[in-house]
Amino acid sequence: MKYGRVTYHPVLGTLDKRESLRFLFDDQEFEAYKGETIAAALLANGVRTLRRHEETGTPRGIYCNIGHCFECRVTIDGITGQRACLTVLKDGMNIRSGEMLPTPLKKGAH
Amino acid sequence: MTDVLIVGAGPAGLSAAISCAERGLQVQVIDEFMRPGGRLLGQLYQETDGSWWNGIEEAAKLQDKAASLGVVLKLGISVIDLNQSEDGWIVYTSTGILKAPALLLATGAAETACPIPGWTLPGVMSIGAAQVMTNVHRVRVGMRGVIVGINVLSMAIAHELELAGIKIAAMMLPAKNMINKDVGDPRKVMQSIVRLGHLAPSPLLRLGSGLMRYSSLQSLGLHLYPKRGFKVWGIPVQLRKAAVEIEGIEKVESVRVANISPEGDIVPSTSRSLPVDFVCMAGGLYPLAELAAVAGCPFRYVPELGGHVPLHNARMETPLAGLFVAGNITGIESAKIAAAQGSIAGLSIAAFHQVSGTEEDLLESIQNLRITREKASIQFHPQVADGRRRLESMFSENFS
Structure with a gap:
């Protein structure tokens, strides 16, 4: 389900028309507006899960949305550990969600 | 230089x-x-x-x-x-x-965390995250949610979310646990919100702010507290209910809510699931x-x-x-x-x-x-x- 944007607001006014851009998230193409963060654009497109917990594989999304908690870390154009909530999108950005990692030294490892 | x-x-x-x-x-x-x-x-x-x-x-x-x-x-x-x-x-x-x-x-x-089971599910976010997403980025955090944690900040942001057309089904406390102490205690929360009485649109809250300065009346007030809560800006504020767990597999699907005593203890066999697509956690700053x-x-x-x-x-x-x-x-x-x-x-x-x-x-x-x-x-x-x-x-x- 797409949550979309708060286009009209009774006090803050109507959103101005913005230039659109396109980006890839896990090989799927999405549309966003110039100036939007990765986290905001993905949420507007209905994507809540930004990564899997490295050890348990459970899904994670934004939590604090202002850079403190690091729950939203993703890989941007090959650079790991970037915060989706603080990164403003650029046209053609290639973003990958964080994945579960092997735990070969853990007892009962998979 | x-x-x-x-x-x-x-x-x-x-x-x-x-x-x-x-x-x-x-x-x-x-x-x-x-x-x-x-x-x-x-x-x-x-x-x-x-x-x-x-x-x-x-x-x-x-x-x-x-x-x-x-x-x-x-x-x-x-x-x-x-x-x-x-x-x-x-x-x-x-x-x-x-x-x-x-x-x-x-x-x-x-923001101070007030964790309850399920709080890492996508769709659960801090109250400040919802505020920034809504008013700054202008993106909807969901269609219908609950706010877990009742304080000055969460009440203000609840109103902001409603202004943006995002439905808040209820505000309630986080269940008391080893981390959530005061924020899960209806008496302590009541003490902190009655100070806002002069700003509140609710007659009950205004009345409360006059009466509730005395601790004996606070306890009485909580016993008389309506089970369905009172409404502030149209949002039910439920000091006698607590979020016990956030439910869902890949994302938030519902919140398990139970009645609580004036001390914040869960009343057995009162829990039920409230369907929502987002949850805001509000533990204070x-x-x-x-x-x-x-x-x-x-x-x-x-x-x-x-x-x-x-x-x-x-x-x-x-x-x-x-x-x-x-x-x-x-x-x-x-x-x-x-x-x-x-x-x-x-x-x-x-x-x-x-x-x-x-x-x-x-x-x-x-x-x-x-x-x-x-x-x-x-x-x-x-x-x-x-x-x-x-x-x-x-x-x-x-x-x-």
């Missing part, structure tokens, strides 16, 4: 930048966020005179004024480390090393002070100010030469107080640089801050002024 480096472009940092630049100092401000204004940006509420306080406009005013005075503002920069040298402060950032004889830390606050700790600044624990705060005096000086603090890093208060503290810090920094004629303005601005604080209609903690006095005397006992 930068005379002062300011970390944080919120109300405190920008006000300090303006105050420094007005006295001829070369100022550089950095912030991690992509827009200046800090947490001013999400704020939107009606003043008692009916006018709207729009944080986005307030931030733009500060930004414009700072820019007109030649303040250099750089955004999207994170501070990684800092240390003191003979020439002043060296700050290591994500884009390089910055140096200045004076350093102001105006890093604001962070604490001063975001890691950089002061990295700098080697001593700290004191002052609960009235929101926890551990860097030791500082009324001039916003820390015991470390050239290190200043302002805003919520010094204690949780409103944006207006943060801005006033920023102006004081700016004057103090000018005095540090031996700009002549600042002393009188500095003393006057310290006095003005005390008046602003006394008149504040919303206080995050009722004894904030006591906490400030105690901290200042701890400073003078140790460093004067």
